Amino acid sequence: MNRIWHIFAVPLIAVLLLWRISGVFNSNSEASYPAQPIQVVVPYDAGGGTDNFVRLLSKAIADHELLPQPLVVINQPGGSGTIGSRYVKDSPPDGYRILCHHESIITAKLSGSVPFGPEAFEPIVQTGGINLLVVVREDAPYQSMRDLLEAAKQEPKTLRFGANLGSPAHFTAMKLEAAHPGAQFNLITAGGGQKRFVSLLGGHLDAGIFSLAEYLAFRAEEGTPPDKNVRALAVLSAERLPSLPGVGTCLAEGIDVTSDNAYYWWAPQGTPPEVIETLSQALLSAWEKEEVRETLNEWSIAPEVSQGESLLQRLEDRVSQMEKFAVRAKSDLPNFPLYAFLIVLALIAVVIVKSVVERTAPSAALPVEYRPAIIAFAIVIAYVLLLQFGLVPFALATIAMVFFCGAIISGWQRQRLPVLVEIALLAGLGSEFVFTRIFTVALP
Amino acid sequence: MDPLKQALLQLGSPTGLALVLLGTTLGIFVGAIPGLTGTMLIALMLPLTFGVDPQYAMTLLISVYVGAISGGMITATLLRMPGTPASIITTLDGYPLARKGKPERALALGVMASFVGGMISWGLLVLLAKPVALLSTRFGPFEYFSLVLTALVLIASIGGKSLSRSLLAGMLGILASMPGIAAATGQARLTFGFTELNDGFHLLPVLIGLFAVNQIMRDIAGKNSTPEAIKLGERRHRWRWTDFKEHFANMIRSSFIGAWIGLLPGIGANIGSVAAYSVAKSTSKTPDKFGTGHEPGIVAAESANNATVGGALIPLIAMGLPGSVVEAILLGALVIHGLQPGPRLFSDSPGMVYTIMGAMFLANIVMVVIMSRSMRLLARLTEIPREYLLPVILTFCVIGSFALSNRLFDVWVMLAFGGLGFLLESWRIPLAPFVIGFVLGPIAEENLSAGLMSTNGDWSPIFTRPISLTLVLIAIGLLVLPLLRGRKKSTEASS
Numbered sequence: 001m002n003r004i005w006h007i008f009a010v011p012l013i014a015v016l017l018l019w020r021i022s023g024v025f026n027s028n029s030e031a032s033y034p035a036q037p038i039q040v041v042v043p044y045d046a047g048g049g050t051d052n053f054v055r056l057l058s059k060a061i062a063d064h065e066l067l068p069q070p071l072v073v074i075n076q077p078g079g080s081g082t083i084g085s086r087y088v089k090d091s092p093p094d095g096y097r098i099l100c101h102h103e104s105i106i107t108a109k110l111s112g113s114v115p116f117g118p119e120a121f122e123p124i125v126q127t128g129g130i131n132l133l134v135v136v137r138e139d140a141p142y143q144s145m146r147d148l149l150e151a152a153k154q155e156p157k158t159l160r161f162g163a164n165l166g167s168p169a170h171f172t173a174m175k176l177e178a179a180h181p182g183a184q185f186n187l188i189t190a191g192g193g194q195k196r197f198v199s200l201l202g203g204h205l206d207a208g209i210f211s212l213a214e215y216l217a218f219r220a221e222e223g224t225p226p227d228k229n230v231r232a233l234a235v236l237s238a239e240r241l242p243s244l245p246g247v248g249t250c251l252a253e254g255i256d257v258t259s260d261n262a263y264y265w266w267a268p269q270g271t272p273p274e275v276i277e278t279l280s281q282a283l284l285s286a287w288e289k290e291e292v293r294e295t296l297n298e299w300s301i302a303p304e305v306s307q308g309e310s311l312l313q314r315l316e317d318r319v320s321q322m323e324k325f326a327v328r329a330k331s332d333l334p335n336f337p338l339y340a341f342l343i344v345l346a347l348i349a350v351v352i353v354k355s356v357v358e359r360t361a362p363s364a365a366l367p368v369e370y371r372p373a374i375i376a377f378a379i380v381i382a383y384v385l386l387l388q389f390g391l392v393p394f395a396l397a398t399i400a401m402v403f404f405c406g407a408i409i410s411g412w413q414r415q416r417l418p419v420l421v422e423i424a425l426l427a428g429l430g431s432e433f434v435f436t437r438i439f440t441v442a443l444p
Numbered sequence: 445m446d447p448l449k450q451a452l453l454q455l456g457s458p459t460g461l462a463l464v465l466l467g468t469t470l471g472i473f474v475g476a477i478p479g480l481t482g483t484m485l486i487a488l489m490l491p492l493t494f495g496v497d498p499q500y501a502m503t504l505l506i507s508v509y510v511g512a513i514s515g516g517m518i519t520a521t522l523l524r525m526p527g528t529p530a531s532i533i534t535t536l537d538g539y540p541l542a543r544k545g546k547p548e549r550a551l552a553l554g555v556m557a558s559f560v561g562g563m564i565s566w567g568l569l570v571l572l573a574k575p576v577a578l579l580s581t582r583f584g585p586f587e588y589f590s591l592v593l594t595a596l597v598l599i600a601s602i603g604g605k606s607l608s609r610s611l612l613a614g615m616l617g618i619l620a621s622m623p624g625i626a627a628a629t630g631q632a633r634l635t636f637g638f639t640e641l642n643d644g645f646h647l648l649p650v651l652i653g654l655f656a657v658n659q660i661m662r663d664i665a666g667k668n669s670t671p672e673a674i675k676l677g678e679r680r681h682r683w684r685w686t687d688f689k690e691h692f693a694n695m696i697r698s699s700f701i702g703a704w705i706g707l708l709p710g711i712g713a714n715i716g717s718v719a720a721y722s723v724a725k726s727t728s729k730t731p732d733k734f735g736t737g738h739e740p741g742i743v744a745a746e747s748a749n750n751a752t753v754g755g756a757l758i759p760l761i762a763m764g765l766p767g768s769v770v771e772a773i774l775l776g777a778l779v780i781h782g783l784q785p786g787p788r789l790f791s792d793s794p795g796m797v798y799t800i801m802g803a804m805f806l807a808n809i810v811m812v813v814i815m816s817r818s819m820r821l822l823a824r825l826t827e828i829p830r831e832y833l834l835p836v837i838l839t840f841c842v843i844g845s846f847a848l849s850n851r852l853f854d855v856w857v858m859l860a861f862g863g864l865g866f867l868l869e870s871w872r873i874p875l876a877p878f879v880i881g882f883v884l885g886p887i888a889e890e891n892l893s894a895g896l897m898s899t900n901g902d903w904s905p906i907f908t909r910p911i912s913l914t915l916v917l918i919a920i921g922l923l924v925l926p927l928l929r930g931r932k933k934s935t936e937a938s939s
Contacts, residue, residue: 046487047776076849078643079625160898188897194765202581217786332901340619347612373665388852402835410831427839
């Protein structure tokens with residue numbers, strides 16, 4: 001058994017070591033920017049709108065060799081996009097870690113969820129516009145945007161309008177209200193596009209804002225029963241959309257509201273202008289490619305770009321438009337954490353009382369020897385600390401961690417150590433190889 | 445050419461079959477490793493499928509999905525380290541049975557149950573996708589809230605010996621899910637100044653912390669108390685045809701429960717097995733045996749969690765609604781390949797729909813063949829000396845937590861929850877309800893908030909909407925029944 005193991009393990013370790021050493025030599029060559037892969041942080045999950053968008057452009061850049069190094073997509077979802085944006089904001093301004101994010105970056109600040117907005121970044125370029133629509137269920141009584149706003153005026157705060165608190169859609173909804181004095185929606189945080197679609201169909205929402213791509217995806221074929229389909233009331237762009245010739249604009253109805261969203265690329269503040277220039281050139285050349293255009297057309301992303309002065313102007317306009325509206329915080333919701341905490345306290349009391357009354361003996365199967373476990377745990381903590389401060393390369397730290405943990409568990413038995421060394425080398429080098437080469441994950 | 449025929453030809457081609465084989469094997473492998481999940485593998489493989497034909501790409505991804513949800517059972521049974529939340533319930537009976545010296549038997553039961561569950565839900569997917577998908581729209585915020593409430597009571601009633609401790613565990617899980625940006629208000633709360641906490645604790649680090657890290661520490665510490673924990677049994681512990689008869693009703697019932705719950709976006713995979721297990725327990729003549737390595741427990745959990753796959757694919761295919769992160773990625777894959785997921789997928793690209801259905805069917809067959817062929821080998825996992833196995837698992841846990849969103853913070857979270865899990869178990873507070881509470885708490889809160897926002901603070905729809913009321917009544921029934929039963933038992937004992 002042991003011999004078979006050695007026959008496999010030793011050559012594999014040799015190959016991995018060779019790869020590792022040659023890799024070290026390669027990366028030493030000094031070159032102009034970019035000399036290493038550029039990480040693009042997508043502050044949402046893989047497979048979402050922003051993610052697909054970034055992957056499309058990064059693929060075009062790689063296919064046409066527009067940059068000497070690839071763009072590597074890093075997904076950092078969470079906190080309505082603020083986890084990823086903060087990560088990039090706090091990154092070194094060397095152009096090796098950039099962000100792609102839409103206008104939530106503005107609304108996240110205005111709604112108070114983070115203290116920084118677009119001013120904390122260097123905008124690289126805006127690529128692509130997202131058209132927005134107001135959508136209701138097919139059988140809804142409203143035939144136009146005016147109908148909807150009139151209904152919201154007749155009975156204020158009852159029309160359930162899906163717009164997540166603090167999102168760009170929330171600000172758009174407030175713009176609509178302002179354009180029709182007296183109208184007031186009941187703005188409801190109803191989740192992402194799919195969730196809002198289901199809520200519309202199920203009658204849990206009366207109207208909602210969707211992107212053009214979402215609407216085209218959700219709209220069922222003609223002949224679907226009206227309570228199982230959705231209908232756009234109006235588009236929020238300045239002109240009618242070619243893909244939806246039958247849907248009018250708000251402007252045409254005399255409601256002075258336009259609204260859209262767009263994808264922007266951001267670099268940390270202080271990034272050198274020539275780096276910004278290189279990046280924006282590459283992105284714009286990718287943007288011009290035939291296959292990119294076609295795909296964007298399929299995804300209903302408008303072919304708008306802006307850079308330099310016009311980009312700064314655009315961002316400034318956006319911020320000043322949105323600043324006029326204060327987010328309506330929902331203060332009438334119960335304080336859930338407090339409730340949960342109180343219930344936990346009550347249950348702890350019950351458990352304590354019960355165990356005192358029943359005088360249950362401590363469970364029999366308690367572990368006997370704590371020491372090796374504590375030492376192993378300490379080794380793991382030291383290992384993560386080393387990685388945290390970047391003191392030791394990942395592979396080396398992992399090899400040491402695996403070896404020492406194994407040795408502690410085995411109680412330093414001599415005959416176990418050779419195999420353990422092999423396992424440690426395989427775990428360290430192998431995991432580095434699989435994750436950095438095959439899956440292009442950035443290891444600590 | 446006829447799209448059905450084309451899809452079948454493509455799947456049946458050597459490339460198609462090879463992709464199913466590759467995807468399922470990788471899925472099983474990754475699902476079995478604590479720390480790595482099918483979700484992660486699918487996310488990582490997504491960019492690799494760019495250049496591939498879209499139908500082949502989906503074949504591969506669906507196979508990984510099916511493989512991973514089955515593979516989670518292996519380590520859940522043998523090491524008590526569930527690879528995914530869906531296999532937590534399998535640890536309740538699978539691990540005790542394995543400790544009794546029947547690891548192969550436990551695996552065999554799980555594999556067969558997984559297969560049956562997968563196939564039944566596949567049948568539902570093929571036959572009922574369209575009409576059934578619309579059912580999920582009937583569930584509004586209040587229905588979701590009541591469903592989660594019921595699920596929490598369910599898990600509390602099955603998770604341990606003491607109802608109050610299980611409820612406490614569930615509530616602690618909910619509390620642990622609260623830090624971060626609140627879904628309803630968009631404001632950060634309970635972050636204690638750590639901006640990394642703005643997104644709260646992620647599920648994966650919490651899960652592998654509580655189970656894998658805790659169990660590793662326990663294994664190290666308990667080295668001398670349980671010298672040879674699991675011994676391989678004889679070959680006769682494998683699946684027999686009489687078992688099929690014995691577990692037939694349970695498998696069918698659990699599969700249907702799993703598939704129906706799988707339908708509901710966001711909830712499916714995690715509580716399908718909880719519900720099936722608790723129904724199996726409460727209809728059993730010997731409910732006390734559950735949790736001690738009782739075979740029906742494994743069968744119920746495994747048939748239900750595999751059945752959720754087919755169930756969850758129904759809204760995805762019929763309406764373009766993803767039920768979980770995995771499905772959201774599958775949806776993204778469709779978009780990347782130029783397909784428009786949504787109510788029109790069926791009429792616009794029927795070939796893709798047939799490919800997805802066909803891939804699920806084939807992957808299930810490949811899964812059962814691979815797993816039953818390699819069962820003996822898998823069971824020997826427990827024979828690997830712990831000093832070799834545990835450090836490697838630890839490495840995977842660290843990488844897995846890190847790769848989740850590329851930050852070491854999640855690794856620290858994993859270690860902290862490892863310590864917490866160790867303490868909780870030492871105080872005999874069960875971990876399964878903790879994780880389920882952790883998963884479901886945010887769903888409950890989000891939906892209750894949305895509901896209360898739309899009614900302007902009125903709670904009464906919970907009791908006036910029929911589906912919601914039914915669920916609440918079930919929850920109350922589940923709380924009261926065990927108490928009544930316990931009283932009856934104690935009076936019988938005293939008389």
